[in-house]
Amino acid sequence: MKLCFILNHLYTPGGIERAVSNRLSELSKDHDVYVLTTENGHLPFYFGKHDNIKYIDINIKFKRKDDGGFKVNLYNIFFSIILFIKLQVQILRINPDVTINVIGVHTLYFVPFLLRQGKTILEHHASIYQYPPSRLRKEIMKKFKYHIFLTEEEAKLADFIENKIVIPNPIKGNHQALIPFSSRKNKILAAGRIVEIKGFDRLILAWSLIQKKHQNWILEIYGDGDKKVLDDLEALISELNLSDTVFIKPATSNIVELMLESKIYAMTSCYESFGMVLLEAMSAGMLVVSFDCPTGPRNIIDDQVGFLVEDNNIELFSEKISEIILNEDKYLDKSENAYKKSLDYSVNSVNERWNNLFLSIK
Known part of the structure; x- marks a missing residue:
C-alpha cells in the first residue's frame, strides 16, 4: 500500500517527532511510505532518516509567533496558496492510497x-x-474519512465527528538494558519542550518544598523551546536557591538511556493529550509521578503502575516524591508493573493496529 504522511517538520526532538520516527520505520517494511514535510528545509531530521522511506520537503517558510503559532498576515496567506499548489503537485506525483495528516497543522485545511x-x-x-x-476547523475535520486519537477519552471529546479509531503512540525502548533500581542514581527526571504548558515551574516549586530533606538527590529537566520560559525557570531556580540540585539541560535523543539510570520520572504538565514520555519512563523501569491533568496521564497511569496526584496540588506532589524517596523499596512492584504495561505500547504492537486499519480500508 502506498502511504503519504504529511507534517510540518521532523527537525525537533519532540514526542510527536519521536513517535513518527518509531512508527514509520516499521510501517515502511510492509508499505511504500512517503513523508511529505512542509517546513523542514535543509535541517536534519532529529531522529534520523530511514533508507526505505521517500522524503520530500516543500520548503515553505511561514512567519511564526514566538510560541510557534501561525501568524495571520498577507505574507502567510500568499504562501498558503503556494503550499496548496505544491501539495497538490506532490500528491499527484505520489498518487497515494492513503494520505495521513499527522498533526492538526496548517495542511489539514487543504488535504481534504x-x-x-x-x-x-x-x-x-x-x-x-x-x-x-x-x-470552521470542525467542518474541515469532518471531511477526513478516518480520525486517529491517542486515547478513548480524547476520542469521546470529539463528539462532532465519526469514524474514530484509537491508536496510541508507540515507544521504542531497550527492554534488555534495565538497570537494577538500587544501582540507579538518586535522580528525578523530567523532559519536554520548555514552554509554559509543560508546567516545569510547578515541578521546581514542588522540589523546593522537600529538597533540603533529600540533599543527595537532584532534579534534571531536559528540553528546548521558549527562551523567555527558560529564563523564567532559571530565575525561579535561583530565587529558591536550588542551583545545586536543579539542572535544565538541552533536549537529547538519548532520553531513554538517561531514564535507565534514574529512579523517578515527574510530569507536571498543565495538559497532555497522551504523554508518551511517561510510557518511555515506564519502559525504563522508573517510578512515575504525574499530575492528573487533562487528559493523557490518567489514560496511562493507575495505582498499579504509578502515582497520579490531584492537578496543581504542588504540596501533595512534593509529599508523594518525598514518600517515594524514603520508601523506594516499598514501591518496586509499581516499577515492575509499569515496565510490563509499557510492552503493550511497543512499536510492533501499535503498528499491528495501523496495519489492521490499512487492511480494512484497502
Whole structure:
C-alpha cells in the first residue's frame, strides 16, 4: 500500500517527532511510505532518516509567533496558496492510497480538497480539551474519512465527528538494558519542550518544598523551546536557591538511556493529550509521578503502575516524591508493573493496529 504522511517538520526532538520516527520505520517494511514535510528545509531530521522511506520537503517558510503559532498576515496567506499548489503537485506525483495528516497543522485545511489523495486520515495529537476547534476547523475535520486519537477519552471529546479509531503512540525502548533500581542514581527526571504548558515551574516549586530533606538527590529537566520560559525557570531556580540540585539541560535523543539510570520520572504538565514520555519512563523501569491533568496521564497511569496526584496540588506532589524517596523499596512492584504495561505500547504492537486499519480500508 502506498502511504503519504504529511507534517510540518521532523527537525525537533519532540514526542510527536519521536513517535513518527518509531512508527514509520516499521510501517515502511510492509508499505511504500512517503513523508511529505512542509517546513523542514535543509535541517536534519532529529531522529534520523530511514533508507526505505521517500522524503520530500516543500520548503515553505511561514512567519511564526514566538510560541510557534501561525501568524495571520498577507505574507502567510500568499504562501498558503503556494503550499496548496505544491501539495497538490506532490500528491499527484505520489498518487497515494492513503494520505495521513499527522498533526492538526496548517495542511489539514487543504488535504481534504486535494485531487487523487486516496483515503484521508487525520491524526489528533493535541488535546481537544486544551484546544477546542473552531466551527470552521470542525467542518474541515469532518471531511477526513478516518480520525486517529491517542486515547478513548480524547476520542469521546470529539463528539462532532465519526469514524474514530484509537491508536496510541508507540515507544521504542531497550527492554534488555534495565538497570537494577538500587544501582540507579538518586535522580528525578523530567523532559519536554520548555514552554509554559509543560508546567516545569510547578515541578521546581514542588522540589523546593522537600529538597533540603533529600540533599543527595537532584532534579534534571531536559528540553528546548521558549527562551523567555527558560529564563523564567532559571530565575525561579535561583530565587529558591536550588542551583545545586536543579539542572535544565538541552533536549537529547538519548532520553531513554538517561531514564535507565534514574529512579523517578515527574510530569507536571498543565495538559497532555497522551504523554508518551511517561510510557518511555515506564519502559525504563522508573517510578512515575504525574499530575492528573487533562487528559493523557490518567489514560496511562493507575495505582498499579504509578502515582497520579490531584492537578496543581504542588504540596501533595512534593509529599508523594518525598514518600517515594524514603520508601523506594516499598514501591518496586509499581516499577515492575509499569515496565510490563509499557510492552503493550511497543512499536510492533501499535503498528499491528495501523496495519489492521490499512487492511480494512484497502
